[in-house]
Amino acid sequence: MTRSNEPPLSHLDTAGRARMVDVGGKPVTDRRAVAEGRVDVGPEVAAAIRENSLKKGDLLQVARLGGVQAAKRTADLVLLCHPLPLAHIDVEATLEEDCVVLTATVRTAGQTGVEMEALAAVAGAALNVVDMGKSLNPAIEIRSLRVVEKTGGKSGPTRHHA
Amino acid sequence: MTRSNEPPLSHLDTAGRARMVDVGGKPVTDRRAVAEGRVDVGPEVAAAIRENSLKKGDLLQVARLGGVQAAKRTADLVLLCHPLPLAHIDVEATLEEDCVVLTATVRTAGQTGVEMEALAAVAGAALNVVDMGKSLNPAIEIRSLRVVEKTGGKSGPTRHHA
Amino acid sequence: MTRSNEPPLSHLDTAGRARMVDVGGKPVTDRRAVAEGRVDVGPEVAAAIRENSLKKGDLLQVARLGGVQAAKRTADLVLLCHPLPLAHIDVEATLEEDCVVLTATVRTAGQTGVEMEALAAVAGAALNVVDMGKSLNPAIEIRSLRVVEKTGGKSGPTRHHA
Amino acid sequence: MTRSNEPPLSHLDTAGRARMVDVGGKPVTDRRAVAEGRVDVGPEVAAAIRENSLKKGDLLQVARLGGVQAAKRTADLVLLCHPLPLAHIDVEATLEEDCVVLTATVRTAGQTGVEMEALAAVAGAALNVVDMGKSLNPAIEIRSLRVVEKTGGKSGPTRHHA
Amino acid sequence: MTRSNEPPLSHLDTAGRARMVDVGGKPVTDRRAVAEGRVDVGPEVAAAIRENSLKKGDLLQVARLGGVQAAKRTADLVLLCHPLPLAHIDVEATLEEDCVVLTATVRTAGQTGVEMEALAAVAGAALNVVDMGKSLNPAIEIRSLRVVEKTGGKSGPTRHHA
Amino acid sequence: MTRSNEPPLSHLDTAGRARMVDVGGKPVTDRRAVAEGRVDVGPEVAAAIRENSLKKGDLLQVARLGGVQAAKRTADLVLLCHPLPLAHIDVEATLEEDCVVLTATVRTAGQTGVEMEALAAVAGAALNVVDMGKSLNPAIEIRSLRVVEKTGGKSGPTRHHA
Numbered sequence: 019m020t021r022s023n024e025p026p027l028s029h030l031d032t033a034g035r036a037r038m039v040d041v042g043g044k045p046v047t048d049r050r051a052v053a054e055g056r057v058d059v060g061p062e063v064a065a066a067i068r069e070n071s072l073k074k075g076d077l078l079q080v081a082r083l084g085g086v087q088a089a090k091r092t093a094d095l096v097l098l099c100h101p102l103p104l105a106h107i108d109v110e111a112t113l114e115e116d117c118v119v120l121t122a123t124v125r126t127a128g129q130t131g132v133e134m135e136a137l138a139a140v141a142g143a144a145l146n147v148v149d150m151g152k153s154l155n156p157a158i159e160i161r162s163l164r165v166v167e168k169t170g171g172k173s174g175p176t177r178h179h180a
Numbered sequence: 181m182t183r184s185n186e187p188p189l190s191h192l193d194t195a196g197r198a199r200m201v202d203v204g205g206k207p208v209t210d211r212r213a214v215a216e217g218r219v220d221v222g223p224e225v226a227a228a229i230r231e232n233s234l235k236k237g238d239l240l241q242v243a244r245l246g247g248v249q250a251a252k253r254t255a256d257l258v259l260l261c262h263p264l265p266l267a268h269i270d271v272e273a274t275l276e277e278d279c280v281v282l283t284a285t286v287r288t289a290g291q292t293g294v295e296m297e298a299l300a301a302v303a304g305a306a307l308n309v310v311d312m313g314k315s316l317n318p319a320i321e322i323r324s325l326r327v328v329e330k331t332g333g334k335s336g337p338t339r340h341h342a
Numbered sequence: 343m344t345r346s347n348e349p350p351l352s353h354l355d356t357a358g359r360a361r362m363v364d365v366g367g368k369p370v371t372d373r374r375a376v377a378e379g380r381v382d383v384g385p386e387v388a389a390a391i392r393e394n395s396l397k398k399g400d401l402l403q404v405a406r407l408g409g410v411q412a413a414k415r416t417a418d419l420v421l422l423c424h425p426l427p428l429a430h431i432d433v434e435a436t437l438e439e440d441c442v443v444l445t446a447t448v449r450t451a452g453q454t455g456v457e458m459e460a461l462a463a464v465a466g467a468a469l470n471v472v473d474m475g476k477s478l479n480p481a482i483e484i485r486s487l488r489v490v491e492k493t494g495g496k497s498g499p500t501r502h503h504a
Numbered sequence: 505m506t507r508s509n510e511p512p513l514s515h516l517d518t519a520g521r522a523r524m525v526d527v528g529g530k531p532v533t534d535r536r537a538v539a540e541g542r543v544d545v546g547p548e549v550a551a552a553i554r555e556n557s558l559k560k561g562d563l564l565q566v567a568r569l570g571g572v573q574a575a576k577r578t579a580d581l582v583l584l585c586h587p588l589p590l591a592h593i594d595v596e597a598t599l600e601e602d603c604v605v606l607t608a609t610v611r612t613a614g615q616t617g618v619e620m621e622a623l624a625a626v627a628g629a630a631l632n633v634v635d636m637g638k639s640l641n642p643a644i645e646i647r648s649l650r651v652v653e654k655t656g657g658k659s660g661p662t663r664h665h666a
Numbered sequence: 667m668t669r670s671n672e673p674p675l676s677h678l679d680t681a682g683r684a685r686m687v688d689v690g691g692k693p694v695t696d697r698r699a700v701a702e703g704r705v706d707v708g709p710e711v712a713a714a715i716r717e718n719s720l721k722k723g724d725l726l727q728v729a730r731l732g733g734v735q736a737a738k739r740t741a742d743l744v745l746l747c748h749p750l751p752l753a754h755i756d757v758e759a760t761l762e763e764d765c766v767v768l769t770a771t772v773r774t775a776g777q778t779g780v781e782m783e784a785l786a787a788v789a790g791a792a793l794n795v796v797d798m799g800k801s802l803n804p805a806i807e808i809r810s811l812r813v814v815e816k817t818g819g820k821s822g823p824t825r826h827h828a
Numbered sequence: 829m830t831r832s833n834e835p836p837l838s839h840l841d842t843a844g845r846a847r848m849v850d851v852g853g854k855p856v857t858d859r860r861a862v863a864e865g866r867v868d869v870g871p872e873v874a875a876a877i878r879e880n881s882l883k884k885g886d887l888l889q890v891a892r893l894g895g896v897q898a899a900k901r902t903a904d905l906v907l908l909c910h911p912l913p914l915a916h917i918d919v920e921a922t923l924e925e926d927c928v929v930l931t932a933t934v935r936t937a938g939q940t941g942v943e944m945e946a947l948a949a950v951a952g953a954a955l956n957v958v959d960m961g962k963s964l965n966p967a968i969e970i971r972s973l974r975v976v977e978k979t980g981g982k983s984g985p986t987r988h989h990a
Binding site for chain 3: 534536565568569572573576588589590591592593594596611612613
Binding site for chain 4: 845847889904943960969978
């Protein structure tokens with residue numbers, strides 16, 4: 019039942035085969051990454067954040083803690099990410115005009131970088147912002163999530179400008 | 181050691197106290213939500229998606245499956261979300277120019293809406309897009325994630341225009 | 343290789359075999375349970391809670407949110423518990439003298455009671471109280487965790503007095 | 505940058521796109537499935553099970569409980585499975601000659617069958633059998649895992665003969 | 667919409683902001699912690715444990731294994747805990763009079779202590795004790811959970827006396 | 829209420845007590861394990877895999893990714909396994925005649941081997957094979973899952989022949 023006289027079928031050969039990067043040979047080094055996010059909550063939710071009057075509670079605090087939990091779940095969410103111990107997860111959430119600005123910093127002593135953990139943290143924080151504010155404004159939009167800095171590992175520090 | 185002659189301390193009173201919405205009295209109905217996302221991957225990653233030449237494999241397929249897994253983790257990521265059974269999670273990922281466009285549809289027979297599950301699905305898919313493409317373009321940006329439709333429940337269908 | 347002339351070995355027979363209760367025949371009804379907990383934090387931590395000066399942040403808020411997350415993890419923690427959707431998880435945390443008093447209320451429309459979810463919520467909240475306060479007082483003791491009320495299901499409401 | 509004059513690329517079109525079955529329109533019914541497994545542990549481990557002398561403890565009890573936990577994790581393991589509440593998970597593990605025989609029964613009131621949950625339960629139980637016995641016999645083989653019965657849903661009871 | 671002439675709002679400034687401790691600069695050392703717990707099960711459940719006649723099975727064995735699983739979930743339950751690999755989790759459960767006495771020992775080679783993992787282990791074990799015994803005695807009370815010993819890290823061994 | 833004049837009850841003494849191996853004293857070394865699996869899918873499913881016409885999508889790709897996710901969940905599934913970071917998880921799935929052949933390779937820098945992670949990966953991949961093919965063939969059988977190679981740690985490389 020072997021096949022011949024036929025072109026290779028892409029889903030059977032190795033093209034496109036999902037594969038994790040093998041970091042087994044890399045040294046354990048101190049690695050750090052920073053990601054940022056912006057969520058447009060609109061004026062009504064922004065005012066409610068300032069007055070701390072949202073019925074589900076303190077949006078900025080819940081967003082920070084939700085971001086921390088999301089970073090811990092990175093390997094569940096990102097299929098080809100390595101499960102890693104983390105030495106620090108910090109999520110800051112502040113209000114600027116009608117926008118919640120999120121910054122996450124993640125650190126590990128590991129064999130691979132933690133930029134996806136930092137990005138997962140801001141994504142998780144952003145999801146919590148939407149959840150806390152959606153009864154007042156069902157059209158909240160997560161506007162930007164991106165890695166802004168990565169240090170440790172062979173390539174040295176890199177900083178991404180928008 | 182009771183306190184008097186002092187103004188109430190906000191972190192001790194109920195202002196800002198995180199509280200989940202009690203949906204215990206709501207009927208179980210068929211509920212559905214749709215969320216959309218856009219990830220700017222840049223021309224080099226877009227070309228690699230078209231050629232299916234990314235070293236970590238088929239970005240669009242991994243993004244879809246990562247989005248499905250993220251929807252299942254919604255209550256872990258969003259602190260005040262209810263854990264729910266889900267009747268359907270569909271994540272579509274397509275390439276338009278230099279952008280990966282994501283659409284997630286989630287359905288449940290439950291007591292509360294699933295817009296956060298749909299939004300978590302596109303957020304999770306977007307994280308996988310970044311992870312698959314970041315070796316070619318470390319500056320990939322998740323540009324937009326938002327709920328676009330919600331049906332079921334007391335308020336009837338709602339559609340959010342950008 | 344069958345065995346004879348020997349007494350039955352307890353670990354091979356059914357005595358002590360772990361078994362989940364089959365609730366498959368029970369109706370889906372509205373069920374609710376309440377659990378309470380007390381954590382002795384000592385005067386130094388109690389003062390820091392009042393002044394909101396703990397270096398890890400707002401202990402009562404983190405305890406509430408940690409309790410909510412623990413309720414969602416009940417079936418992971420309690421081996422013979424059923425995985426359930428939950429319609430409400432509420433965790434209150436207040437300071438009384440040198441003690442953090444915790445109350446969790448959990449509600450579901452399901453085939454089995456949620457007293458373990460309520461107890462997991464107060465246990466999880468109590469763990470967070472210890473974690474937030476341990477740098478100031480490493481001897482914090484969780485003093486009591488118990489179910490105090492259970493309604494729904496065939497046996498009608500029950501209330502447990504200490 | 506639209507494409508023309510080119511054959512469709514299979515990874516970009518819908519062929520092979522991973523998709524969950526939408527069970528949103530199905531009624532909630534009582535569903536039940538049974539799966540079976542066999543693990544060849546060899547004579548040395550079999551004797552140690554009979555004598556309850558394995559250094560990691562009671563293999564059959566740990567296998568049963570590990571199977572229950574695996575059933576709860578089905579939607580994490582099986583990417584296109586629906587997350588479901590479960591009304592019963594029963595895992596039996598017995599020793600027959602040099603083989604641990606596993607049977608799992610899972611029940612739900614839901615919109616879709618639970619055969620994957622039953623199969624995950626025997627797979628999980630089998631993994632625990634290997635883990636408990638591997639210091640005595642590193643070549644333990646899981647010989648068979650399969651669904652043997654499924655009831656509930658539109659197709660009526662089905663029974664699979666080996 | 668910038669703010670002026672107003673006192674700082676506590677939930678917007680850094681007071682009370684939840685923050686994880688950054689252990690990124692700490693050396694990886696062998697760390698160990700011990701926690702203890704006591705659960706008053708009452709005479710009827712105690713007798714059933716001695717006779718191994720509880721309908722849900724061997725309470726002490728399930729409690730031990732449930733405690734091990736809870737230790738693995740520490741970072742999910744305790745919001746500001748670091749996710750860590752663990753080198754050992756041991757949970758002992760014994761019956762003394764009408765009380766189940768629990769002791770958990772956890773060990774890691776890591777950058778931070780594991781006292782919360784040990785405490786989560788006894789909390790998880792205690793939850794399983796309640797679950798196994800609650801059909802006989804719905805008023806079981808978890809009486810005490812506390813860290814009793816911590817070694818490794820800069821501060822040297824510490825032992826907490828009740 | 830102490831006991832005397834009675835034989836020791838096995839469930840109360842230490843025989844059979846579940847206990848994790850303490851690897852706290854072991855060095856961190858590069859460890860690697862390989863496991864293999866075979867799933868008999870039958871001719872109809874095999875043909876559909878070749879034609880990529882299964883309604884749930886590309887079976888081999890989903891199996892690979894499901895195997896990766898299962899490896900990450902090993903400590904949840906296998907009760908006495910240590911939670912570990914992983915440096916690589918690779919799952920290959922190929923079609924040979926009517927059989928899906930699975931090979932998983934897992935690597936870590938850790939204090940204990942990863943053979944259970946490799947076996948969990950092939951078990952998870954096999955569960956996904958069944959799930960993807962079961963609408964065409966409800967009698968798919970997982971035929972064999974076993975560890976085939978383990979390197980690193982004190983005992984040096986070992987290879988298990990079938």
